[in-house]
Amino acid sequence: MNRQLVHTPEGVRDIYGDEKEIKMEVERLLHEKFLSYGYRDIQTPTFEFFDVFSKEVGTTPSKELYKFFDKEGNTLVLRPDFTPSIARCAAKYFMDEAVPIRFCYQGNTFINTSNLQGKLKEATQMGAELVGDASVHADAEMIALTIEALLHAGLHDFQVSIGNLEYFKGICAEAGLDEETELTLRELISGKNYFGAEDLLIHKNVSLKDKELLLKTSDLFGSVEALEEAGKAVNNSRSKHAIERLEQVYNILCDYGVEKYISFDLTMLSKYNYYTGIIFKAYTYGVGDAIVKGGRYDTLLGRFGKESPSIGFMIAVDDLLLAMNRQNITVKGIEKRTRVTYHADNFKKALNEAKKLRADGYYVELVQAEGK
Numbered sequence: 001m002n003r004q005l006v007h008t009p010e011g012v013r014d015i016y017g018d019e020k021e022i023k024m025e026v027e028r029l030l031h032e033k034f035l036s037y038g039y040r041d042i043q044t045p046t047f048e049f050f051d052v053f054s055k056e057v058g059t060t061p062s063k064e065l066y067k068f069f070d071k072e073g074n075t076l077v078l079r080p081d082f083t084p085s086i087a088r089c090a091a092k093y094f095m096d097e098a099v100p101i102r103f104c105y106q107g108n109t110f111i112n113t114s115n116l117q118g119k120l121k122e123a124t125q126m127g128a129e130l131v132g133d134a135s136v137h138a139d140a141e142m143i144a145l146t147i148e149a150l151l152h153a154g155l156h157d158f159q160v161s162i163g164n165l166e167y168f169k170g171i172c173a174e175a176g177l178d179e180e181t182e183l184t185l186r187e188l189i190s191g192k193n194y195f196g197a198e199d200l201l202i203h204k205n206v207s208l209k210d211k212e213l214l215l216k217t218s219d220l221f222g223s224v225e226a227l228e229e230a231g232k233a234v235n236n237s238r239s240k241h242a243i244e245r246l247e248q249v250y251n252i253l254c255d256y257g258v259e260k261y262i263s264f265d266l267t268m269l270s271k272y273n274y275y276t277g278i279i280f281k282a283y284t285y286g287v288g289d290a291i292v293k294g295g296r297y298d299t300l301l302g303r304f305g306k307e308s309p310s311i312g313f314m315i316a317v318d319d320l321l322l323a324m325n326r327q328n329i330t331v332k333g334i335e336k337r338t339r340v341t342y343h344a345d346n347f348k349k350a351l352n353e354a355k356k357l358r359a360d361g362y363y364v365e366l367v368q369a370e371g372k
Helices: 017-036 083-093 136-153 165-175 179-190 194-203 208-219 225-233 237-256 317-326 344-359
Strands: 047-049 067-069 075-078 101-110 122-131 158-164 262-265 278-284 292-296 310-316 337-342 363-368
Touching (some): 017 101, 017 122, 017 136, 017 317, 047 083, 083 101, 136 158, 136 292, 136 310, 179 194, 208 225, 237 262, 310 317
Parallel strands (some): 337 363
Antiparallel strands (some): 047 075, 067 075, 158 278, 292 310
């Protein structure tokens, strides 16, 4: 039993020494950029009522939640992501705010994934949420902030892929697909399972024209030129408006000067079903998943009693650090330690030296020398 206790459970890990210092410095740099955009810190509880993350809200599947009970018999869960918690908080405390609210956060999330997936079950996230702004400028601000935060942390080789769920939803609505079928189809196409997608559409008796159009969306990705092709492929106003929105976002991102980091993907999928329009992810070398995920969630706050358009993103800090390590990126700002040794007969002198160095900003270890 004692041998087992020195190990951590699957999916969690200890972080210490140089790795912990690098993590803290990267978090500081990301936070510094959030603050520069006018975002203010918010802290929500580590666990909440189950309903905050329920299927109806559109968040993590129930089987992936860590659930437990309080003494009153209420079902509680460890938070799997921050956005629903912040939406609940904003709906409760900022009901009367007439101007947009900017939040930023940092903390750990908990998802009970299978051990075979090789993912951390406790992971650190940092992010920002812009509540109460439905404009295209808010979309662009969040994407620009994502790019500038990653650059500020020291990452330079990455790409932010942007989509708009409304494009695909417009085609699905025109084809007469219900919401459940739409979600299944999105997952199949996003997973490159084109045979499965085609079988689903045949089973639903979708017309040949609509079937070809839905399957063709998998080819609609790349540079801004892909948007023009996507716009020509559809006739419904919902999908066309989605393309217009993306073009407007791109033009504003050009004003920010970050367009070289941008690409587009009109079949982008998120497991969080509360996203409603613009959606984006950031990818880099060295990790298999997106290091940033974000999007617009205009109906989420309404679940908690306050209708308010919102958009946000989260940075997967552990994945970002892994990518930076594999790309041999040196994190600046890590302070080296100075060691001052002493013997019993010169301790006071060594202590005074350590005090002076600490006062000058050095990190000082006071270590007893070996021997007498």
